Amino acid sequence: MGKMVEIGMKKGPWTPEEDEILSSYIKREGGGRWRTLPKKAGLRRCGKSCRLRWMNYLRPSVKRGGISPEEEDLILRLHCLLGNRWALIAGRIPGRTDNEIKNYWNTNLSKKLISQGIDPRTHKPLSSSSSNPNYQNFVHLSCSMEQPEVGLPNSNEIISNPNSNKDENKEDEILSYSADDAFLDSLINEEM
DNA sequence: AATACAGCCAACCGCAACAGA
C-alpha cells in the first residue's frame, strides 16, 4: 500500500480557533470518519491530528492534570499487570487518556521506581539492588494483587518481553486475559 | 539580564490491527 502523503496540511500546536471548529463540528455531526472529517469541518489538518486532538484534549470527559495518589497507585498496579499497554490502562481510569498516562509514567513514575531500585519495565529489583529495603515497600504497594488461582499467566510473564511475537498463541492468551473486565474490576475495587 | 540546562507534555510518526469490498 502506498503511503498517503497529505500536502498542505498544518502541523504543530492547535490554535483556539481550530479547537472551536473541531469541537463544534463533532458536537454537530459526531466523531469518526477521521480521514474525511477535517475537510468537511474546514480544517487544514490530517485526520490523525484531529482524532488525537479530540481524544486527548477536547472530549468533554477528559480530565487533565492532577493525578490523585489513588490513580497513581492504580496506574502502578495496572502497569505491573499489563506492561506498556497504555490504552488498556487508560480504559480502566475514567477521564484519563493513554497519552496522559504514558507521559505521567515516563516523567514521574518510572523515575520514582528507579530511585527506589526498581526496574520500571519489569517491576523487579534493578541488578544488585534486590536487598534494597525500598523494594519490599514497592512490592507491597504496587504488585500486591492476588494472583489468579489457575491457568492464568503471572504479571511477570506478561511484561517480560512485550515486543516478542514468537509465541502467538501465548500472546493471544495473555491479551484476552489482560483485557478481562471482571479481573481488572476486582483489581480496581480492591484499591478504592 | 542573558544564557544554558532540564523537565514536561502535546503532537507526530510508523506500524499493526481491523474492516469491508
Next chain:
DNA sequence: GTCTGTTGCGGTTGGCTGTAT
C-alpha cells in the same frame, strides 16, 4: 482468501516553560 483504505496504539520528539548559573 486477498487487497486496500482506515483507525488505533505505542514510541519518540520538538518546543515551551521554569530553574540554575
